[in-house]
Amino acid sequence: MNLRSFLGGTHVPHSKEATAAKPIREARLPAKVTIPLHQHTGAPCEPLVKVGDHVLVGQKIGDSPAKLTAPVHASVSGKVAAIGYYLQSGGRLVNSIVIESDGEQQLSPDVRPRGTVEDLSSEDIVNIIREAGIVGLGGAAFPTYFKLVPPPGKKFDTLVINGSECEPYLTADHRIMLERPDDIVYGIKALMKAARVGRAFVGIEDNKPDAIEAIRRAVSGVPGIEVVALATKYPQGAEKQLVKAILGREIPSGGLPVDVGVVVNNVGTAAAVADALKEGMPLVERVVTVAGSCVREPQNLRVRIGTSIGELIEECGGFVKEPAKVIIGGPMMGVAQFSLDVPVTKGTSGVLALSRGEVEAEDVSMPCVRCGKCVEVCPMRLLPLFISQRAEAGRFDEAEEYNALDCIECGSCSYICPSRRPLVQAIRLAKSEIMARRRKKQ
Amino acid sequence: MAGNVDSMADKRFIVSSSPHWRSPVATPQIMRDVIIALLPASVMGIIFFKLHALLIILVSVIFAVLTEAVIQKALHKPVTINDYSAAVAGLLLALVLPPTVPLWIPAIGSIVAIGIAKHVFGGLGQNPFNPALIGRAVLLASWPVLMTRWVWPVSQAPWMQGFDALTTATPLALLKLSGIKTPYAALFFGNVAGCIGETSVPAILLGALYLIWRGHITLRIPGYFIGTVAVLSALFRQDPLFHVLAGGLMLGAFFMATDYVSTPVTPRGQALFGIGCGVLTVMIRLFGGYPEGVCYAILIMDAATAVLDKFTRPRRFGEVRRSA
The missing domain is CATH 3.10.20.600 (Ubiquitin-like (UB roll))
Known part of the structure; x- marks a missing residue:
């Protein structure tokens, strides 16, 4: 199988065994x-x-x-x-x-039930999603209704549904895909109508073959929805990397998915949308x-x-x-x-x-030896070692010049660093300083 | 609230910024792996050049580690000899020394490598030049005669009959000065005159494969380096295979030009670094005063590392080209 993916990234242990096979419990x-x-x-x-x-x-x-x-x-x-x-x-x-x-x-x-996808208008669905308080359940908690309406002059052509769940340990999305595939597909149909798009892709990492199978079965016969198996690589579930992997489109630096005609939502969010429509919950x-x-x-x-x-x-x-x-x-x-x-x-x-053994104490960092592993893994193709070096020296202008603001804070650089440098931590500092200075200038 | 939670609330948890876990591969382990990767070449050097090669290796490593410890003690810094980086530099230096040198040569070389090339610039991660190669360059400039006395592991190879006077020259020198071409087999397996660790190609490749398999180095720099030497020597109507197998190219390309600290971190910078090393090596070998040019080629390119990193930044994700 030819799996779609993105450049950079790293293979982290999955550590999902303990929960992946257990049904969700109330x-x-x-x-x-x-x-x-x-x-x-x-x-x-x-x-x-x-x-x-x-x-x-x-x-x-x-x-x-x-x-x-x-x-x-x-x-x-x-x-x-x-x-x-x-x-x-x-x-x-x-x-x-x-x-x-x-x-x-x-x-x-x-x-109370709000109606079916067929009967409701796009505006109705956006409104129901807003009133239901639905936000991105992948972790970012960005209000979903807001994403579904493109800014003036822009248009969506594709809905991307994130089922990659690339963070180690987490299996919540995996279980929802196994246990509620039909609700997810119902939610996807609602989201497609709300965003006025004719096609949707569900991206799932190939370490969850059962979830890929379950969603494939649920979408069979539904026009416009396709399941895409993705290489298991961190951060596959990051919005920019996901869109790149599925559609080959690069969201421009500083831009949003809408800039390439895409709206991204999580599988759990799709299931929540189904609940909001079907039950009004x-x-x-x-x-x-x-x-x-x-x-x-x-x-x-x-x-x-x-x-x-x-x-x-x-x-x-x-x-x-x-x-x-x-x-x-x-x-x-x-x-x-x-x-x-x-x-x-x-x-x-x-x-x-x-436990102690699973998390590394932060006081063991050594000097950077310029091994370049952070450069190899950065999914944004930045130079984390130089940005963090400038940030640690307080030279935030130079950090900005090294494109600190493009960092998505996925942590791949800090993870891979053999000298245990606090790379993303320093870059985060640079980002907040750069933003603070920009606000001051205005 | 449930009572159990109250009791748990007293527990102290570590609070720090994400990510919360780290790859198990740490810098000291990488350094240890480099030593492991250099063992085949070291063993072959000892087999070819006997006990004296072993003594040179020991003196070089011991003085490298001692120099680091003494400097760090004197400067009241934490002593970091257990990160293996000084040992790696000492071992690399020994492997690029002729097997005939008196034992004070590796001692001085290691003091220069660690004391000047590394710690003057701020220690681990700060040295602009490869410490082992600086050590070698200083020794070669200071004691040129001692540093160019070679021996052949097999003193009387049949094809060398009648060239007794030349038995103390390396294959590259034999070619350059007398037009004698050492057979490929001897060049490949390494029973030729040369530095302790540079002659046996299979031993070096075995170590390089180990480092690639462990994910510590990529083929980018060595590939461009060796490829450039082959292509360029062919363009100058030289035998490319001879130039690839002879001298210090293999050891230099896989173990010196891949040194993390003194070489570029960007993919294109690494490619240009390798190409530059290859061009300079061929130029020195064919047109320079020395028969071999790997050491100086790498040192010169080390000087270009900062510039290469600056001008070869990767196109970042979502970067919009202005011209487009």
Whole structure:
């Protein structure tokens, strides 16, 4: 089989065995949920409820008039216990609504079928997706409705669905593809109509042959949708690399997929779109991979948004040994946590508890020996060693000249570096400094 | 909240920026692999040139490691001799020395290689020139007679009858000065006069294959280097196979021109580096004062590394060409 891929990238261990074969399990109903009003790219929401209010599952509890935002909904029925600033996975305190569950899981009357793809117009579907608070479930949490409407003067011709799940450990998308292929295809049809495109490609890494098979079966006979097997290589699931692999189109530097006529969505997002249309259920739960060598029973859980990650770990049998790092997301791009008392948000794809042996301490770095491995693996074909060297010296103008802003922060350079240099970490610093200076100039 | 979570909240986790894991391949391991890759060539050198070759290797490596330790101690820096980088430089130096030199020669060479070529510039990763080759170049300039005394492993090869006076010349010198062409078989297997580690092509290739298999080097620089020597020597109506097999080309192309620190990191920079090394090697061999030019060719190209890196940046993903 001739697999499509991109230049650069690296082969990281998959570490998916522990959870890939286990069906998704419904997590216990939490006693309370903490739902941040800002769990997406864009403007934070304002609360629509007060402390003491009784809320129902699927009821909208936060929204914003801003152009780019995503409303949030109650994931449990019960009483609003508090509204205030709580720790979120990014390390920031975010205005959040705390709901104490009454255990009833009574549905809001707003949760009702919205119609079929055939009957609804493109505008209707975009609107339903917005009202359902759907964001990119791959981890970026970019509001989906916003992506589906091209800016003036631009047009989509292709929808790309991301089923590559290239981050190690994570198998949530893999399981959704196996367990809900028809819903995914239904969601893809809705997304195609919303974006007004006639064709869609589902890109899946070839280390998931069963998922490729399942989606192929589900799309057989559906015109315009094709499954593409991709080489298993990190970061295959990065938007730019995915579009390049499937369509051969390079999103221009500083540009978006729409610049090459493409809109990209995750398989989990497609399934969430199906839920929003068929049942009218907004995004109040998601599948989270709980894994890592410190977790007793790694598995995929369907989790109510706002459940604390500590509860998920407890549900998976707790820790077998003391973890060195607890990560939300994958080991390549995830965020290390200092507390287990942070809620699962729409962008939480995984919770990993890794041991000392799995994570390398950061104090062992040696001088750069210019081996050039970072250059070989950079999927953006940058020179990470030079950007980070300038960044570490505080010479951010030179870092910019070396195209620091093109970095997608996939972490391949830091992963491969035999001298354990903090490459992407330094480049990240350069990016934020360059952006801060630009803002100052304006 | 469940009680168990409260108790877990006291636990301390490491918080740092992603990525959270690293490839298991670390720099000291790569250096160790280079030593392993040089073992076949070293063993062949010892077989051909006997005990004295072994002593040269030992003195060279020991002095390289000692020099690094003494300098780092004196400068109150952490002593990093266990990263094997000094040992690699010492071993490489020994392999490019004639097997006849007195033992103080490798000692001085290693002190120069580590003390001047490496630590004056700031230590590991900072040296613009290949330390082992700087060591060799300094020795050759300082003690030209000692550094050009050669012996043949097989003192009286049948085809050499009648050329006794020339038995202390390398194949390249024999060709350049007397027009005598050493047979391919001898050149390939290495029972000819030459530096300790440069004569046996199969031993060098075996080590190079190991480094390629381990993912530490690519064929880019050696391929362009050796290819350029072959093409260019053919253009000058010389025997390309002879020029590829003779002298220090194989050792230089696979183990010196692939030195991480002193060579370019960009793909096109590496290609140009290899081509430049090849051109300079042929020029020195055919038109220069020395019979062999690999060492100087690489050192000269080392000087061009920063420029090559600067002007051969890869076209980045999504880069829009202005002319288009």
